[in-house]
Amino acid sequence: MDLLKPSMANSSPMSPLGFLERAATVYGDCTSIIYNETTHTWNQTNRRCLQLASALKTIIGIQRGDVISVLSPNIPAMYELHFAVPMSGAILNTISTRLDARTVSILLRHSESKLIFADVHSFSVIHEAFSLFPPEIQPPVLIFIDDDGEDTENSTSTNDFDFNLEFTYESLLKKGDPDFEWERPHSEWDPMVLNYTSGTTSSPKGVVHSHRGIFLASRWGETPCAFVSLKPGKSQPSQKDIMEFCRVKMPHFMVPKTVVFEESLPKTATGKIQKFVLREKAKAMGSARLVSRF
Structure with a gap:
């Protein structure tokens, strides 16, 4: 019966990394990405992510x-980095650029x-965040993202701070192996992202997402209906107007795929919206993208 247990031959952990x-x-x-003058194909993106994952393990020593x-x-x-970090077996922690140095310092220590x-516009925040570390705690290694598409004319120079930068993002990436065998998760429940x-x-609380959780979120979408x-x-806006408003104000993965206009939303006696009623309505619509309606 031991031969029937999950193995590479009969089971593959659910992970979004297989997409790349x-x-x-x-x-x-x-084409996989277009950014100012930079254009990469999917093959180039995959090779770059493998190179970076390789460098993180062999050069930096990430475990x-x-x-x-x-x-x-x-x-x-x-x-x-959304691909390369988990490809190295590490856990990705993206930090909002809107946070102040104190909060950034707390997150770096807690995680x-x-x-x-860090990109060039974040160096002043990073410098202050590092200065808030207790003397007995070593700050993380810092690598500067040298983004050719950034407008660095008015940005802060790395020379303004006493950072010892051994690598930049691109110089580290170039040291990696494009044929690197990336670290596949042992289980689909292995952690992939820390938010x-x-x-x-x-105080901010850590939320760990597994490979399985991220895969399902990418398949299903986070906000199918609003x-x-x-x-x-x-005045009556269109479904497109609502979506465009959401794209400006919200993370793009939270932008609804369908917008339904209602004369009134179901509420409790205290005025709280009954989300379970709306959830059942959304399920009854099915998976097809619907046009806006009353």
């Missing part, structure tokens, strides 16, 4: 289960981050 591998095989010559943080806007490096990638709550009511009730006397 397949995309490089099936759509290798198709399975280590936490790697990133403080950067949505630039190509951030995109690649026990071994390494942090933190906003900390509005208390119900909207307009205030009296307001």
Whole structure:
């Protein structure tokens, strides 16, 4: 019976990392990213992610289960790190660029981050965050993201701070092996991403997402349907208007795929929206993308 247990021959842990591998095989010559003057194909993106994952393990010495943080806007490096970090067996911790130095310092200490990638506009925050570390705690290794697409004319120079930068993002990546055998999860429940709550009511709390959880979220989407009730006397927006508003104000994965307008939303006697009623309505619509309606 031991031969019937899960193995590489009959079982594969659910993980979104296989998406990149397949995309490089099936759509290798198709464009994967366009950013200012930079254009990469899926094959190039896969090779770069493998190189970075290799360098993280062989050059930096990252081990399975280590936490790697990133403080950067949505630039190509951030995109690649979402694949490369878990490909090295590490756990990705992305930090919002809107946070102050005190909060960043708390997150880095609590997560026990071994390494942090930061773009040029975040260096002043990182410098202050590191200065808040207790003397007995070593800050994580810092690697500068040298983004050619950034407008660095008014940005802070790394020379303004006493950082000892051995590598930049690109110089580290170039030292990696593009044929690296990436670290596959032992189980689909292995941690892949570490996020933190906003900390509005208390200190930020860590939320760990597994390979399985991220895979299912990417397949299903986070916000398939949004119900909207307009205030009296307001003009009628379109479904596209609502989506565009959400794209500006919210993370893109939270933008609804379908918008349904209702004259009124179901509420309790105390005025709390009955989400379970809306959830059942959304289920009854099915998986097809619906046009907006009353």
